[in-house]
Amino acid sequence: MRGRAWLGAALVLGAQLRALWLAAAVEVHTAKEVVAVNGTNQRLKCTFSSSSPVSQQLSVSWNFQPEDLSAHEPVFYYLKEPYEPPSGRFKDRVTWDGNIERQDVSIMVWNLKPSDNGTFTCQVTNWPDVYGTIGEVRLRVVQKVSFSEIHFLAVAIGSASVLMIIVVTAVIICRQRRRKARDRRDRRLEAADTE
Numbered sequence: 001m002r003g004r005a006w007l008g009a010a011l012v013l014g015a016q017l018r019a020l021w022l023a024a025a026v027e028v029h030t031a032k033e034v035v036a037v038n039g040t041n042q043r044l045k046c047t048f049s050s051s052s053p054v055s056q057q058l059s060v061s062w063n064f065q066p067e068d069l070s071a072h073e074p075v076f077y078y079l080k081e082p083y084e085p086p087s088g089r090f091k092d093r094v095t096w097d098g099n100i101e102r103q104d105v106s107i108m109v110w111n112l113k114p115s116d117n118g119t120f121t122c123q124v125t126n127w128p129d130v131y132g133t134i135g136e137v138r139l140r141v142v143q144k145v146s147f148s149e150i151h152f153l154a155v156a157i158g159s160a161s162v163l164m165i166i167v168v169t170a171v172i173i174c175r176q177r178r179r180k181a182r183d184r185r186d187r188r189l190e191a192a193d194t195e
Contacts, residue, residue: 026132046122057127060105066118
């Protein structure tokens with residue numbers, strides 16, 4: 001009986017330690033989708049939160065999965081300092097744009113091309129928090145900016161404002177003409193009465 005009690009206590013303690021271990025995982029936060037114009041530069045934002053203070057062993061890995069689902073490609077690595085890729089499609093086209101003290105591990109991708117369409121992943125390990133979520137950013141490179149809802153709203157509000165100004169101006173002009181016509185008619189009537 002004593003062995004069973006010990007085994008039960010060990011199982012309960014193990015479950016509690018596992019829950020604490022999972023709660024201590026690094027959480028990574030990214031924009032889910034980014035649209036950028038061909039030939040421009042784009043910052044891919046990635047931030048993290050950790051239950052542990054930022055350690056000297058903190059590492060960041062950025063990878064890329066093309067739309068055609070071919071093999072993952074390394075994009076960027078950080079361990080105490082940034083390491084740009086020595087080869088591949090992002091060689092000389094990606095730079096560190098983060099700040100570890102602010103828990104920001106973002107990168108900048110230069111001179112975007114349609115072949116850069118795909119999913120970028122950002123993974124952070126901060127010892128002892130070595131497990132956690134992996135952030136994903138889906139990048140779409142377009143030839144030109146599409147006419148968004150905000151642009152449509154701005155055009156609609158601008159057009160309505162101009163139309164309102166035209167209507168108010170027309171009403172003011174019509175009233176002034178009526179007043180002048182009435183004044184002329186009143187003067188004619190006065191002139192006729194005096195004759």
